[in-house]
Amino acid sequence: MNKKNILYKYFFSFNQEDDTPTFKILIILITYYSITLAACIAVPYNTIIDYYKGFNVMTLFNLLFLFLVIIGLSTFLITRNIQSVKIIFMIAICLFLIKTVIEGGGNRGFGFFYIITGFSILFYLFELRNGLITLLSLYLAIVIRVKMNNFSTESIFYDTENISRFIVLLSVATLLTIISITIQHFLIQYLSVAAYIDEVTGLANRTKIEYLLKQIFSGKTIYKNRFSLIGVKINQFARINSHQGSEKADFILKKYAERLVSLLPDCILVGRYTGTVFLFLTEVYNFEDIDDLANKLLNQLQEPIQIDDKSVSLQINIVVTRYPDDGSDGNKLINNIMTGIVKVNNIPGILSFYDESNFITEQKKYEMGEELRNAIINNELYIVYHPKLNLDNNSFHGAEILLRWNSRKYGEVSPIVFIPLAEDLGLIQTITKWVSDTTAQELKIIFDTIPHKSTNLIFAINLSPLDISDPHFIDYLLEFSKNEWISPSIIEFEITEGVMMDNNPIAENTLDFIRSAGYRLAIDDFGTGYSSLSYLHKLRINNLKIDQSFIRPLNESHPDSPIVDAIISMAKSLNLDITAEGVETKFQENFLRERKCNFAQGYLYSKPIKINDFIEILKG
Structure with a gap:
């Protein structure tokens, strides 16, 4: 592993606490590092100035802000938890905003410009709704503070003409920030959906399926005791794609997904794992019960789908694997499904339960094939x-x-x-x-x-x-x-x-x-x-x-x-x-x-x- 990878792993490794997409967490981490870097540069300089001018209260505020930022970042580097650290940074930022408003932007009034340039930070920490409320509240607080006109002769706001110009600048910056963070919010929302939702069927995609399984086996859900993972494989779908065209093929997949969901109302998860493989988790575990459910699916999922007054029949196979009988983690269970699918490939209408001996045989076959x-x-x-x-x-x-x-x-x-x-x-x-x-x-x-x-x-x-x-x-x-x-x-x-x-x-x-x-x-x-x-x-x-x-x-x-x-x-x-x-x-x-x-x-x-x-x- 080279130095670049070592540094990336050190600064950007994190514990996945919820289903927040990875890219969004990385944005939040970059926000933490940006706040910390800015604080380490600006706070010592301003603290020294405030101290020599006798502003002891403001000096304490500066030191407390810097202390909280450093504690927050250190906590992340130790625990790798995002949410708890997020609270520390939110407190630090609120403390900084209150201090800056109270002191009127500092001795010269330049502190308000720190806030204007860092408006977007509020969105990444507070999310859209709370970020907008905080931004608007901050805008009103700054306007009220500059209107109070209680500034030292060194402050840029001592000249009342500068106050009017600053309010116009502040208003424009606030408006542009609101537009910017709203656009960013919907963009991130779209990317978040794309990260976990299959675009064609609207079901959970592979990333979401693997994430949920990881959550199950890390003990963060209620399903860990026992459950079944069922794989449904559509056979010869390439033929449908070539004969019907990709648009109609996608329509068939969407209708197929809707049928699958309707047949599994109490399912923990239904998702599209690959192009023609669907997976679903169910708490049905007893062999006879899961056999009945799988046979019901096998029969009903092979019924024709109507498209343009024509019926299209899908040939499927179903493979069932159960936890904890067949594996102790999500990767093993998914491998069981995929191995079973390969085993019955090109033989439509087959329902099979995972067999460890078959897996070992297929694994040896794969290894021998590589040789x-x-x-x-x-x-x-x-x-x-x-x-x-x-x-x-x-x-x-x-x-x-x-x-x-x-x-x-x-x-x-x-x-x-x-x-x-x-x-x-x-x-x-x-x-x-x-x-x-x-x-x-x-x-x-x-x-x-x-x-x-x-x-x-x-x-x-x-x-x-x-x-x-x-x-x-x-x-x-x-x-x-x-x-x-x-x-x-x-x-x-x-x-x-x-x-x-x-x-x-x-x-x-x-x-x-x-x-x-x-x-x-x-x-x-x-x-x-x-x-x-x-x-x-x-x-x-x-x-x-x-x-x-x-x-x-x-x-x-x-x-x-x-x-x-x-x-x-x-x-x-x-x-x-x-x-x-x-x-x-x-x-x-x-x-x-x-x-x-x-x-x-x-x-x-x-x-x-x-x-x-x-x-x-x-x-x-």
Whole structure:
């Protein structure tokens, strides 16, 4: 922390005693410091003059004023409380005003000009109403005092002509100050509302929600014993915003907020925490009661909203967390809500209660995701080869390229864990390109080592549905095709059955490009989804991979598999290659060979291995 931050923290740290906005408190603090600085400069000078002229009473007034100001500021620096210090400064200022009026502005009358230049201070200390009353009272008191015309020959008011001019000056200054502080008052009021109220819905905003929770947990409200915090998430609101326009979207949000308030008349707080997340606190705590309330909300909040003779339906999720069961402070409870919302995201109509085990899982997922983001930079990813055997001639036909992650923090992480995580985080496209580029680099090594094998092998690279749906993936494939040592015919891109059924024009365009560029296409885990024969034909699939779940049960006790027979028969009728995954026994291999399955892949032949071991297998 630099010196500037240390000084700011020392002079402007304060205890939040009420819901006064931070910026307003800072203005009050600056007022305190300004009064103190002015007092430290002017009071000693005037005190010395008054003392030498024998004005002992006025000297005491000066010293008392300075003493109160210093005590007030010292009290703030010790306690950091604004309100109690405010009273001390108000007393000091009133004492100064009374003293200045009584003495007629001092020996020369200049004291009144201190008051005129500091009129606005009254507003920051006394607020608008009391400030205006004090200002007008002070104006009348000064006018009456100068009209009394009891001044020394050294005073500027000894000349009666100066009195008239001063009253005009005082009147103008008073009027301008009234206008100025009134404008400032409404400006601060507006900013205060903006600081705590959501502009669209009129509900409490995030700052207000967090402030109230802070107050609850500091013991300054009556709600600390137990309560429930409920989060309402509107799903797919961006679609409404894009279709209806921002003005109508705001109208829908406002109507939605009104409905929410009407359904929660006894709620402690209803607020809009983020763009599509509403939070409310309720003293309803019993599990059955809060479950009933949340279900009521879920049903009624999803009823259509009428706008321009049209009905708009909102899909929502609700997450409930309870104090003290689920957390001991406001931040923890809000984190519970947001974690629960992420958990059920894109699944509308779900009511869920916070579960600590789910939170821990999501927290670990987040932490692992942050590690995964840096895995490529830290050289933690690597590829392995799972060899495929040609069942016609017992030679290795190529391999499936598999990704592995050796994390510095977690060690070897299973692809079952990190591949879905990469898809959730939007990292899968980057990872797929890395796998493809790394495969290209290592294939050059393989072909340089055993050049006679370069045209007889096929290497399969898995593509995520997100890769296929990426409009920029074709651009990447164009760059990938510039690797001169790689013929497109030796690269086989594996996709899942679901990709074919999505009817996504971008995905269809990508798959068309893959085939037209000369690359092979394979359907991975075939038989576990709902493939259409017309799609198989339309996409000109080269290879069907029978899922290992159909191969693994085959043994002497269960020697038949009608599903495998049907898949092989269908593939043969469509002139497709067939690869069986998960082959682990000679019985399974013989079963597949008898049925003219083309290729087999499994631990019977090899586990996934690194490039050097794979080269040795190919040499053998």
